[in-house]
Amino acid sequence: MTAPVAEAQLAETVLLNHVTFQTAVATKAARCVLAAGGAQLVDFAFRRTQGIDASLAVARASAIAGFIATSNVAAARRYGLTAAGTMAHSFIEAFEDEQQAFTAFAEDFPGKTTFLVDTYDTGRGVRAAIEVARRLRLPGPVGVRLDSGDLAALARLARTLLDDAGLRDARIVASGGLDEYAIARLAASGAPIDAYGVGTKMGVSADAPYLDSAYKLVAYAGRPVIKLSAGKTSAPGAKQVYRRPGGDVLALREEPPLPGHEALLLPVMRDGRPLAAPEPLAAIQRRCHAALAALPPAARALHDAEPVPVRISEQLKSLRDRTARDIMRRTADRTAGT
């Protein structure tokens, strides 16, 4: 008896482990995309994710949410994402000065030159980047990355210096402890930032590092089952979730489909085998984008977001009450009989 249940329990644990973290991170990444108002986003999280496989999950989840590249080369290879190598402060420091560092980097990567300009003094760093870009006559548009200080003010300074030097197509990238709130403030200030590198806070889903989600047994051997633990009551029976713009309905799968609603749950496994090949990432990205766009604006708000209303069907409520009564009666009979 215990062996098959133990196997199911392990599957439950592994699945829950995967699903809850990926959902948390994809949500945080989607909030960054919504906050950025059209600016591009790049995943910089690898350094501080909670392990290596978390870094892979973060790269994939943030790509689904709309990030355009990742600094995680292994993840880029595995999932077919765009790798965006970053210039490190240690690279700059290994040279006598920034000009020498920028020159060496641009000679190795002439088409991918985003110069990190804040190692010593950001204004001087931008001037050094301009000098190198002009001297080497780099083919593509250059970029500068600001990683510390007052990013809005420094972005304006950098934009002015670059424009004055005739580098109007140079891009400005901002990074350094960013999350959706910092990005929204920078975007609202009108700072001329073309792209954001988002790392730690997105990569560990810093303000919601876990979802209190669960994975519950709802039926066994054809019998609906329920857990009544204080504050953690579960709902019995196989479910379907019906969605329409006004909100979701949680119903039993055996109920007739609700007209005007989309049924969200689809079978993906049967008898231990997947029913279809994994979806391409592009299809998942499109669905994520469409689902976000279909949310009520209040549910997409960065602050005080209003949850989408969820209604429980009458049949589900009735099954829950009946199952709870049944088990309490059986339990009472047994305890009285001891």
Added chain:
Amino acid sequence: MTAPVAEAQLAETVLLNHVTFQTAVATKAARCVLAAGGAQLVDFAFRRTQGIDASLAVARASAIAGFIATSNVAAARRYGLTAAGTMAHSFIEAFEDEQQAFTAFAEDFPGKTTFLVDTYDTGRGVRAAIEVARRLRLPGPVGVRLDSGDLAALARLARTLLDDAGLRDARIVASGGLDEYAIARLAASGAPIDAYGVGTKMGVSADAPYLDSAYKLVAYAGRPVIKLSAGKTSAPGAKQVYRRPGGDVLALREEPPLPGHEALLLPVMRDGRPLAAPEPLAAIQRRCHAALAALPPAARALHDAEPVPVRISEQLKSLRDRTARDIMRRTADRTAGT
């Protein structure tokens, strides 16, 4: 030029990824141990860690901090820890009632019977556990696990029922959303809890899911280097950390050793090779225990802990100022010359 630096950068990223998370989780786990005041602790985090390798790191880090077992069987095998399988609510629900579930479990695991008693009603669950333990005349002491509700009150109720049934050596385990603060409150209330299962909040280091630690280049080709980025200035040169009960001193490695202090940094790699076999886990556990015991009580406090004071040596301050002046002068010369 860029290739070796890129390799160093990857090593930096992977190392930082490992060290920061393990430090965060070991700290959180150590705080749980301090809060539990002698009660035992078991790692229940696997379900909600940020990936599978994070779950392994959590099992290891919490064992180092003093946890006595883990529900993560893979981690127990890998690190030689004690595996503590848990009974799931789904296991109970798969039977007609709790007596049948407890009986099946106890027949399969007669020496390891910790009954999960809150699936339907905790009082009845404890009575069912008592009935099964008596009927089967189980060889070892039984346990009951409380996973919801008012854990202090339910622990008192369970203790009374167990004692009245003559099961004075039965153990009471509490779990469900616990962290060091909840454990400290339960311990302070005098609740008769023998062990705590600690999961999610410890496993993701929920209130400190990342450490803002860094890994910086301090010298290159014999030359000390520095980063001056606003708010992120680094300190140049190879360091040593000297510790004594009153606090730490951060000094240059070339300074003469500080009398009465312990030097904390030891070489572990040279020319890409480890200098010794990895330490056994037991040695790391002992060092962790001794280091925690040696902390000033105010630094060990759960609330408003006071950091251990860190003094910077005069030589290090002087090198930092000199290196900063040098690089600013070089940078100014170059920018002026463009």
